Amino acid sequence: MKVLVAEKCGFCPGVRNAIKLAERTLAAQPEVYCLGPIIHNEDVVNRLSEAGLKTLKTIEDIHSGTVLIRSHGATSEELDKIKQKGLDIVDATCVLVKRVQQIARKLNEEGYRVVIVGDKNHPEVRAVVGSAPDVRVVAGPEDLDNFRSNEKLGIICQTTQSPDYFAETVSAILKKGFSEVRIINTLCRETMSRQEAAVKLCRQVDVMFVLGGLHSANTKKLAELCKKHNPQTFHLQNWEELDKKVLSGKGTAGVTAGASTPDWVIEDFVRHLQAFAPRAT
Numbered sequence: 295m296k297v298l299v300a301e302k303c304g305f306c307p308g309v310r311n312a313i314k315l316a317e318r319t320l321a322a323q324p325e326v327y328c329l330g331p332i333i334h335n336e337d338v339v340n341r342l343s344e345a346g347l348k349t350l351k352t353i354e355d356i357h358s359g360t361v362l363i364r365s366h367g368a369t370s371e372e373l374d375k376i377k378q379k380g381l382d383i384v385d386a387t388c389v390l391v392k393r394v395q396q397i398a399r400k401l402n403e404e405g406y407r408v409v410i411v412g413d414k415n416h417p418e419v420r421a422v423v424g425s426a427p428d429v430r431v432v433a434g435p436e437d438l439d440n441f442r443s444n445e446k447l448g449i450i451c452q453t454t455q456s457p458d459y460f461a462e463t464v465s466a467i468l469k470k471g472f473s474e475v476r477i478i479n480t481l482c483r484e485t486m487s488r489q490e491a492a493v494k495l496c497r498q499v500d501v502m503f504v505l506g507g508l509h510s511a512n513t514k515k516l517a518e519l520c521k522k523h524n525p526q527t528f529h530l531q532n533w534e535e536l537d538k539k540v541l542s543g544k545g546t547a548g549v550t551a552g553a554s555t556p557d558w559v560i561e562d563f564v565r566h567l568q569a570f571a572p573r574a575t
């Protein structure tokens with residue numbers, strides 16, 4: 295079987311930097327903790343755990359050592375608590391996520407009701423909400439029902455959403471008739487270029503594979519977009535998860551991967567696919 299890999303896929307600079315900082319910190323410090331998984335990829339989290347990184351849910355469980363802030367960032371309250379406890383901080387928050395937090399604070403200072411378009415349960419969104427006073431999360435226009443129409447809205451977006459989703463949500467918000475709306479595009483270009491490359495590729499192949507963590511927002515978005523253009527799209531974490539039956543009768547396969555999927559997972563998947571497919575077709 296022919297296997298094509300998306301022109302742009304896999305690790306983004308934000309994730310690369312977080313992993314490099316984690317490795318460097320683990321080499322220098324005896325006790326290193328991370329609040330929640332450093333990135334949404336089990337293979338990477340397991341590797342770093344073997345190297346000594348301890349992933350915990352709350353600061354209350356950490357009593358000494360160094361706390362690594364993951365690429366999705368942390369709330370101001372979390373950062374204050376870490377400092378109050380006298381723990382060292384290594385900040386691996388992606389610069390683009392930091393930019394969203396800074397914009398949220400600035401809009402708030404300028405008197406805007408800050409609205410972030412995205413998933414309220416995603417750690418990046420929770421960190422933005424916890425970085426500025428009174429930030430509201432909006433997944434769709436129905437979430438604006440309790441807003442007053444004379445409010446000034448400052449709209450930003452979760453970095454890993456798609457431009458189409460952001461545009462559709464903003465367009466629906468505009469129809470609600472708010473007196474002033476300021477929109478700042480906080481989408482991540484790395485995510486956008488991966489989405490464009492994935493959509494282009496999935497249209498050319500019989501079956502499309504999107505590799506990445508099941509909780510990774512940017513990977514889920516890639517899979518959702520590809521599925522719209524090619525229903526034979528499958529989101530999985532690695533080769534072991536593939537139900538080989540889906541290869542039956544397929545001539546060309548496409549492969550892409552989320553921003554938190556390491557090269558070795560992509561290479562391993564492609565190698566197995568190339569070797570396995572001739573027997574399955």
Ligand code: SF4
Nearest residue numbers: 306308388390453482
């Ligand atoms: S996907 Fe974009 S925003 Fe998220 S960590 Fe990577 S570079 Fe940063």
